[in-house]
Amino acid sequence: MYGSFRDGIFDGHIIYGNGESYTIDKIDRYLHWRHRPKHFHSIIYSDNSINFWKQRRKRSAVETNENCGLDHTTQQKMEILQNSVIFEDEENEQSYRDGAFDERYILESRFKRSAEENDIKTINGKRIYSVRTREEIASLFYNHIKAVNQIYESTSFGGINGITFVIQRISLYTPSTCKDGKPKGVSQENPFCEENVDVSNYLNLNSRKNHSDFCLAYAFTFRDFVGGTLGLAWVASPNHNTAGGICQQYTKYSEASNFVYRSLNTGIITLVNYGNRVPNRVSQLTLAHEIGHNFGSPHDYPLDCQPGLPDGNYIMFASATSGDKKNNAQFSNCSIANITLVLTEVLQQRPVDSEATLRIGGFGNMGAGKRNCFREAKSSFCGNQVKEPGEDCDCGYNAEDCQTMKDTCCNPRQSGPASRCKRIHSAQCSPSEGPCCDATNCQPYASRKTCRAESECLKQQQCNSESPECPPSDPKENGLPCQDSTKVCNDGNCNGSVCAQVGLRDCFLTAGSPEHLCHLACEDENGTCRSSLTLPQFAIGKYKQSGRKNKPGLILLPGSPCNNYKGYCDIFRKCRSVDADGPLARLKNVIFNPKTLYEVKYWIQVNWWAVVLGGLGLLLFMTLFIKICAVHTPSTNPNKTPALNIYDTLRRPRNLIQRTSGRQAAGLSENSERVNSRAAFQPAPSAPPLPPPPTSVLVIEPPPPYTAAIPGSSIALGGPKRGHRRNRRRNDVEIRAKNRRN
Structure with a gap:
């Protein structure tokens, strides 16, 4: 089991010994705060029940119709930049640690997330205070890293075991630092101010920052990228002189005719897909997938590493998986072999002492080749804004992070080993411990302070003046419609079946038009799967759905599975089939x-x-x-x-027929001309030559300067234009007559 507690509410995953796993999610992550029930606060569901794998689109390597942002074109562009690294002489001496390196390795990652800046925040429809926003984001990162650790720590990469990750620093960029799509200042420059940015350019924005102090630097966002892309990352190479991936530092590259600096140890993850929140389990597997690219694994290939059902595909499959199959959280042999090559090359380098390099101002310019950024694992890390065991609080890496968190009750990491991540003198709590701590006096808020807003299936919750954590919310009554009436509330969770609410069973339509397949369907009393548009239980006025006023039935939301999980409903509510192999692979399989x-x-x-x-x-x-x-x-x-x-x-x-016959006649005429031509060149009887004809003389006089015609003159009345006398050829008779007159 792993997860985090916020306001006395557990948020995480439970995994049994037989491989069965369950997810516990806060309901406010999925529902607008105005529609959340108040009688329950969380949902627990089996990972086998996640139907998102047909909803998701891209994640990050080689086909445009697959579910990874790294399509073939993007991959080629990225490889060009990776191979254009400029090697420079080392300017700063590296610091190394002596002695044997433990078999357990730890990666320090830096995460970024966009948030609001006003006093009250709205994240995915949830109204919370700015401090609470950052706490929720930090908790989100914590759960993602825990899930990734379970995958990587249990995998042996050619004898390299025990790889884990910790969050070293969290940077949050808010809209208040932007103006007209550009950052306001230089000290707190926000590289993500542009709104209309595709996934590859968004990764490029993250790569412009200097992330040499970290093994990996990931940007989390809530942007809905074109094509449903969920993530993108730089792919590492075992080649020592090829940049990109794990441990890559801030290096100079050749881009077109210019030189640029980039950090290619980066990746991005989005938590929204076609307007819907991505389930935590899916985004966690997406993060593990993108980190797999950073470790040097492309998408699973050949088909031996794409087994499909019944055990499902592996992590590095191009399409995002729902996580409910046996192989969804495992690496294939192909991926393990590729990652082993990169890790072997990286671990051959002597490990960098990050503490020493941070004291001298960062890793500096250490060349463009591979470096070893792995460190020995520790139980917790002060400065990641996540309260972990052994810490009183955790407001951030430095004083600036604590000011951003509006936390004056906790000492940051840079305050020194003795006071780091401890409360200041006389402080009873810290805002990093929960939303019910008053940052002005470092004491818990009095009662009636709202700490959790109302949701579709949860009631509003207030502080109890005893703890900095927010108490559990009361659930609303069961059966209330939620998720645009496609689900109903069930013990505070919006996961109840609307068909079961009316005494029917869920089913999928498998025949009909694409629009028909995206109708919410239920089995009637006879066991026939029928569209809700034809069922009396969903008559006009029974359920309300946006855009369907005075219309019967319900339509599935964009991204929902359809056609018995063989497709997903797009933004136009049409069922689109999904084939992870793509058209070229299908054609190859059919022909060969x-x-x-x-x-x-x-x-x-x-x-x-x-x-x-x-x-x-x-x-x-x-x-x-x-x-x-x-x-x-x-x-x-x-x-x-x-x-x-x-x-x-x-x-x-008919012109073609006439032309064809004409060409044949022309061929006969041409042959006769050749015969006559040969006859003309035969010798003929000699005869006295005739005198040559008189030579014609062509007289051309230069025209006078061009002038305009005078009004009223003969020129204006129709005479010849001035300066344009007509030259004509005189014949022999005219020439002889003129000579006699002379």
């Missing part, structure tokens, strides 16, 4: 499948006559095609007949 090749060979042996006729027909067709194209193809030979216009031929096909 051994069974298909054998069937084709057998058919040719039986129907050999059809093959012969088909070959003759193809030969005849090619002959006619070449013949027709010949008369429509232009030629530079001046002796050939001009080519016909294809459009004229299509309108008047």
